[in-house]
Amino acid sequence: MNTITLSALAEPNRLRIVELLRENPYPVGEIAKRLVLRQPQVSKHLRILSDAGLVKVHPAAQQRIYQLQAKPFKELDGWLETFRRIWETRMDNLDEYLQELKEEQKRGKK
């Protein structure tokens, strides 16, 4: 798993920016306004997110619009899927194994 993606997302304000951009692409001023952050601070965060490949900037008229990129999130998704499903899979394994044990016990009694 790409740790750059994870460390870029680990900062609370950057995660808030990502969550906001999930709704819509926005220019930096709009992001700052909506999240009540200072614009230079937002620019700094956007640069880190952009270096990590999480956002891409599109020039539109006088503005620069920031948009989320799907690829790193899909990679993250694949990685987290294994993680989030640990317990589900583990319980599937346990259930299967318990059935084997029950069978063994039945055979043992014969």
Place this chain on the structure above:
Amino acid sequence: MTETTDNVKREDLVVTRILDAPLALVWKAWTDPEHVKRWWGPKHYTSPTCKIDLREGGKYVFCMRAPEDQGGQDSYTAGVFKKIVPMERLEFTQSLSDRDGNKIDPVQVGMPPDFPREIRTVVIFKAKGDMTELTITEYDWPVSQMSVYSYAGMHQSIDKLAESLAKG
């Protein structure tokens, strides 16, 4: 939700599952290392060793080995039993560890900076006729992790929707 000294918001992860086996057998499967080796690790992983010192304050060390086609490396999980009520309740910690069961820093093995160094886990066993209900709670996952989970979850629902639409 609780807030700890480092100001990171935390949340609990709860999984409930009914297993088709009597309580005594489920308890044994959780507490006997030879049994644990057979199911604790991810699919296609094997477990060369598992040590369990089943008493309050006792330690466990679980080794899992990745399949050959994924590199075949060993990784370890370890922890301490905090509370044991036979056939009812197991409380223990979980940490990434080395082969001797010493905690290792998650960041060094590529986990994000707020990945918990230790996860407090409670498993409750309840008989439901011939079956057993397990409730597993992992306490205090940092919320930023959870938000990333829900983000991933959203992507999945979208993917599923896309699939069903494609099938028409």
